[in-house]
Amino acid sequence: MFYRVKVTDHIRVPPNMFNRPEQEAVLENVKSTYENFISKELGFVVNVIDVGKISEGVIVPGDGAGYYETQFELLVYKPELNELVYGKIRDITDFGAFLDLGGAEGMVHISQSMDDFVSFSKEKVLQGKKSNQSLKVNDKCQARIIAVSYKDINRPKIGLTMRQEGLGKIEWLQQQHEEKAVAQEEKKEK
Numbered sequence: 001m002f003y004r005v006k007v008t009d010h011i012r013v014p015p016n017m018f019n020r021p022e023q024e025a026v027l028e029n030v031k032s033t034y035e036n037f038i039s040k041e042l043g044f045v046v047n048v049i050d051v052g053k054i055s056e057g058v059i060v061p062g063d064g065a066g067y068y069e070t071q072f073e074l075l076v077y078k079p080e081l082n083e084l085v086y087g088k089i090r091d092i093t094d095f096g097a098f099l100d101l102g103g104a105e106g107m108v109h110i111s112q113s114m115d116d117f118v119s120f121s122k123e124k125v126l127q128g129k130k131s132n133q134s135l136k137v138n139d140k141c142q143a144r145i146i147a148v149s150y151k152d153i154n155r156p157k158i159g160l161t162m163r164q165e166g167l168g169k170i171e172w173l174q175q176q177h178e179e180k181a182v183a184q185e186e187k188k189e190k
Contacts, residue, residue, distance in 0.1 A: 001083060004049060005042060005074045007034075013057065013066045022068070027051045030072050040150040043078030046103045077103045079158050083145045089137050092124040097135055099143060099160060106158035108143060115163050133172060140170045 011033065017025040030048050037045040050073045057066035079085075079101075087099030087106065096109040110118050113135060116128035126135040135141070144167055147159030162168045 001078055001080050002046070003043075003076050003078060005076050006052075006071060007042075007074055008069065008071045009033075010067045011070045012063075013068060015064050015066075018066065022054060022057075023051060026054050026068055026070055030070065034072075034074060038150075038153060038156060040153070042074070043076045044104050044156075045074050045076050047075040049073040049075055077101075079104060079106075079145050079148045081145055081148065085143055085145060085160070087141055087143065089135060089139045089141060092120070092126055092135065092137060094120045097126060097141075099141060101158070104156075104158060106143065106145065106160040108141075108160045108162055112146075112159075112161040112163050114168060133169070135169060142167050142170065142173065 009030075011026050011029050013025045013029055017028070027048070030051055034045050034048055052071040052073065054071075055069040057068045059066055085099075085101050085106065087101045089097050090100045090105065091098045094110070096107055097113060099106045099108060110120065110126060113126050114128050114131065114133055116131045116133065118126050118128055120126055124137055128134070141162060143160040143162045144164060145158060146161045147157070149157040149159075151157075166173065
């Protein structure tokens with residue numbers, strides 16, 4: 001889920017930026033510190049939206065930089081269990097598919113890719129044995145988050161499934177919708 005989060009922190013502004021307007025210098029340092037930052041509490045920081053209140057700066061002896069207590073707003077993505085997500089397949093391996101969720105990456109284990117026996121080919125394709133459905137790089141999919149781990153904060157893991165009703169490759173879902181519409185129309189005619 002995407003959130004707007006207000007944060008207060010002490011932002012370091014180096015001496016070579018003292019000649020710039022305070023707002024501009026602080027904003028640049030907030031961006032360099034927080035953009036692409038990942039934490040268990042915030043999730044994935046996507047963007048710095050705005051800098052609000054900036055308190056008077058303090059210079060720390062021995063450092064020479066100014067530290068400003070600053071309030072600012074961030075756009076963050078915090079993955080939540082059972083959240084429905086849309087993504088594009090970035091890579092396929094022999095154990096599953098990696099989906100680009102826009103700011104984060106999730107992994108669909110091969111056993112969670114479809115409700116079928118799935119095989120992997122050297123052309124980076126996951127193929128269902130009975131359904132003959134396939135997943136390839138750049139396919140757009142709808143999935144559900146089933147696990148989130150921040151054990152390695154530099155590489156958090158998001159586990160996904162596409163085996164539930166209404167999940168999978170977008171083309172499959174459109175085809176299912178069309179088949180249901182045709183079946184309902186036929187039922188009405190009888």
